[in-house]
Amino acid sequence: MSATTAPVWTKTRQQPGALARLFDNKAFLIIVCLAPAVGLLMTFLTYPLGLGIWLAFTDTTIGRPGIWVGIENFEFLMEDPIFLNSVFYSVFYTAVATFGKFGLGLWLALLLNQHLPMKSLLRAIILLPWIVPTVLSAIAFWWIYDPQFSIISYLSMKMGLTEGPIDFINTAWPARWSLIFANIWRGIPFVAISLLAGLQTISPSLYEAALLDGATPWQRFRHITFPMLMPILAIVMTFSIIFTFTDFQLVYAITRGGPVNSTHLMATLAFQRGIPGGQLGEGAAIAVAMIPFLVFATLFSYFGLARRKWQQGESND
Amino acid sequence: MANLITRRETIAAAGAVAAAATGGAAQAQIATQPATAPNLPIERGATLRMLRPVRFVQPDEDVWRANCQRFAQANGIEVRVDFVGWEDITQQTAVTANTGAGPDIIVGFDAGPHLFAEKIHDLTDVATYLGQKYGGWRPLANAYGRRGDRWISLPFGASGGPAIWRTSTLREAGFESVPDDHAGFLRLCQALKRINKPAGFALGNAVGDGNAFANWLVWSFGGSLTDEQGAVSINSPQTVAALNYLRELYQTFVPGTLAWGDISNNRAYAAGECHLTQNGVSLYFSMLNDPALRHIAEDTQMTPMPKGTLNAVPNAGLTLNAMVFRHSRFPNAAKALLTFLMETEQYDPWLQANIGYWSQPLNAYAASATWTKDPKISVFRDTMNNPFWNGYKGPIVEGSVAATADYVMVQMCAAVASGQATPQAAAAEAERRAQRYFRRR
Numbered sequence A: 001m002s003a004t005t006a007p008v009w010t011k012t013r014q015q016p017g018a019l020a021r022l023f024d025n026k027a028f029l030i031i032v033c034l035a036p037a038v039g040l041l042m043t044f045l046t047y048p049l050g051l052g053i054w055l056a057f058t059d060t061t062i063g064r065p066g067i068w069v070g071i072e073n074f075e076f077l078m079e080d081p082i083f084l085n086s087v088f089y090s091v092f093y094t095a096v097a098t099f100g101k102f103g104l105g106l107w108l109a110l111l112l113n114q115h116l117p118m119k120s121l122l123r124a125i126i127l128l129p130w131i132v133p134t135v136l137s138a139i140a141f142w143w144i145y146d147p148q149f150s151i152i153s154y155l156s157m158k159m160g161l162t163e164g165p166i167d168f169i170n171t172a173w174p175a176r177w178s179l180i181f182a183n184i185w186r187g188i189p190f191v192a193i194s195l196l197a198g199l200q201t202i203s204p205s206l207y208e209a210a211l212l213d214g215a216t217p218w219q220r221f222r223h224i225t226f227p228m229l230m231p232i233l234a235i236v237m238t239f240s241i242i243f244t245f246t247d248f249q250l251v252y253a254i255t256r257g258g259p260v261n262s263t264h265l266m267a268t269l270a271f272q273r274g275i276p277g278g279q280l281g282e283g284a285a286i287a288v289a290m291i292p293f294l295v296f297a298t299l300f301s302y303f304g305l306a307r308r309k310w311q312q313g314e315s316n317d
Numbered sequence B: 001m002a003n004l005i006t007r008r009e010t011i012a013a014a015g016a017v018a019a020a021a022t023g024g025a026a027q028a029q030i031a032t033q034p035a036t037a038p039n040l041p042i043e044r045g046a047t048l049r050m051l052r053p054v055r056f057v058q059p060d061e062d063v064w065r066a067n068c069q070r071f072a073q074a075n076g077i078e079v080r081v082d083f084v085g086w087e088d089i090t091q092q093t094a095v096t097a098n099t100g101a102g103p104d105i106i107v108g109f110d111a112g113p114h115l116f117a118e119k120i121h122d123l124t125d126v127a128t129y130l131g132q133k134y135g136g137w138r139p140l141a142n143a144y145g146r147r148g149d150r151w152i153s154l155p156f157g158a159s160g161g162p163a164i165w166r167t168s169t170l171r172e173a174g175f176e177s178v179p180d181d182h183a184g185f186l187r188l189c190q191a192l193k194r195i196n197k198p199a200g201f202a203l204g205n206a207v208g209d210g211n212a213f214a215n216w217l218v219w220s221f222g223g224s225l226t227d228e229q230g231a232v233s234i235n236s237p238q239t240v241a242a243l244n245y246l247r248e249l250y251q252t253f254v255p256g257t258l259a260w261g262d263i264s265n266n267r268a269y270a271a272g273e274c275h276l277t278q279n280g281v282s283l284y285f286s287m288l289n290d291p292a293l294r295h296i297a298e299d300t301q302m303t304p305m306p307k308g309t310l311n312a313v314p315n316a317g318l319t320l321n322a323m324v325f326r327h328s329r330f331p332n333a334a335k336a337l338l339t340f341l342m343e344t345e346q347y348d349p350w351l352q353a354n355i356g357y358w359s360q361p362l363n364a365y366a367a368s369a370t371w372t373k374d375p376k377i378s379v380f381r382d383t384m385n386n387p388f389w390n391g392y393k394g395p396i397v398e399g400s401v402a403a404t405a406d407y408v409m410v411q412m413c414a415a416v417a418s419g420q421a422t423p424q425a426a427a428a429e430a431e432r433r434a435q436r437y438f439r440r441r
Helices: A018-024 A026-056 A072-078 A081-113 A120-127 A134-144 A152-158 A172-201 A202-213 A216-244 A248-255 A265-276 A282-305 A310-311 B006-021 B058-075 B089-099 B124-133 B139-145 B167-172 B180-195 B209-220 B237-250 B262-270 B282-288 B294-298 B331-342 B344-353 B363-367 B373-382 B398-405 B408-417 B423-437
Strands: B047-053 B078-084 B105-109 B154-159 B163-166 B275-279 B300-303 B318-324
Touching: A018 A026, A026 A282, A072 A081, A072 A282, A081 A120, A081 A172, A081 A216, A081 A265, A081 A282, A120 A172, A134 A172, A134 A248, A134 B275, A172 A216, A172 A248, A202 A216, A216 A282, A248 A265, A265 A282, A265 B275, B047 B089, B047 B331, B058 B078, B058 B167, B058 B331, B058 B344, B105 B331, B124 B154, B124 B331, B139 B318, B154 B163, B163 B167, B167 B180, B180 B237, B180 B275, B209 B237, B209 B275, B209 B408, B237 B408, B237 B423, B262 B275, B262 B282, B282 B294, B282 B300, B294 B300, B300 B373, B318 B331, B331 B344, B331 B398, B344 B363, B398 B423, B408 B423
Parallel strands: B047 B078, B047 B105
Antiparallel strands: B105 B318, B154 B318, B163 B275, B163 B300
């Protein structure tokens, strides 16, 4: 090594390589970083949704690819009493079950928010119906509602309350109410625990101030608890409506849409027509017909319940 | 239908397999006619994959696998058999057919192969040979195996749905057996109701039992979903007569039949809540193998459902129906395997291993020892002699499969039984729905 060849010092910085420049490019980076996410979304969300919508406009069956038939499927469905009944029951089921879940869930949340002995254990127990896989609880309810072997019928006959077995799912209206009851039972924990979380974020100082002003318990609930819960209530309700409207497992496991199609939800009817019935196009059309309802429910919850006025008092714009 | 497999059943049936394997004499009685087997040179290095619905009893699977292995060894090829759940077989067949990949052979149910007629091999040569050799195909096999005048699939057996009843109860009600006419059948059910040991038939969304009962009701009055040309014919005076009859018959049923699924009548019968119903042989065997229920099994008798106004038993057995896909690279091997499985040395032991769950599609096997072991199951021997199929009496098309799967007939009956619709209105509604499924495309 001789010291005669000293390194030549250059003023300008070495021009970065093409690759480095590429990675310095903001547009390129955005594309590269987003590509995996967009790819996943396109593959697993957009493609199936798009395919479903496309199928709804064809007469595809399980045995063969279909041809484009325009809105023929929807025209048929508009005159199909079974479909119209499923629309009615889906809306009815969602409305009643949501009302029940929120009424009882809020009540339960308020109770759990009190200082109770073994509070944590109680809260864990409350979550059980939500943790158990729906199919399992559906099968339990299926036994509870069984025309021959229902435990409730058995007890009521033993105690002399009824002469024969109770009709839970053998006729249309009892079957509808039985399913709604099962859905409420299953949905309460989710609502109660979510609202409980909301309750615990409300500052105790608000209640103290209200107490000093001599507010009654009802006034405290109406003017503090309820408005402060509104944001989380809106989100939980949106989720709950979507889950209830698209419910499938309870109905399919307990009644399969019977008796005589009276308890078909749009989701179960779409499955029944599409997969066992083999009419993929028609099944897809029923599923697509659910979208407007879901969009409406979401918008209603979002814009209706999440308004600032509702949350922070009438005068706050 | 319950798929109950007990250890005892398994052991007992395994013994039966061993007996069948050692005693060659049991096979000698299957009479054959001279016939020339089609020339099917097996492709060198062939590998076959077969998909089949799961077994009723363990020996079914064991014998089936052993038969396939023998074929594989004799021809120096590979055969793999997979068993899948009953509910999944149609969907898996659809995926196989639409993607052109997957098993070479699928054993599906009933009219399944007709959905994929363009995607499967013609089996006329094999079916003709087997028919000649074994005394001809039975009517149900002809219905499900053929499309026009060619064979598209090989039926392997069917499981029927006779009336199943308690001997002691019928005697108590003053009947020795189930009458073969409508009026007598109604009188029997009324008598059973009076002694508080009622009959019950599934009217809920039960693919097997619900359709079996609804089909029986309509067919036995001479009604049908479609006519010979395949036009929808459900809205007929015969159907209305059947539904009027159902209104009276339903009064005698045990409560809750509108909510019954496939398993409900099994449970109600085993619990002694229901004393006359319609079911496959599984109910009898599940009770026979349960010490607590054995006395009910011994008191049980199975006879065909009443013929009503017809000369044949209005019942379409659940049929195993094998198809060979065109995408298979080894069609000769696949066809040869199916032929091999239908030959006496393989088929008779398999039939016997199934102890009556499946009934033969070829006449000669009616002489199998299967049908002499237990006189009670001899009612299943002629399951495939009944000239009725799902979607009767038109040619089998997509609509026949779809209308059955979508409970068109069942719900027509249930609507009348529940009082939701008059017979006329229910028949008209069924016609509306059926026309949608049978529309020309």
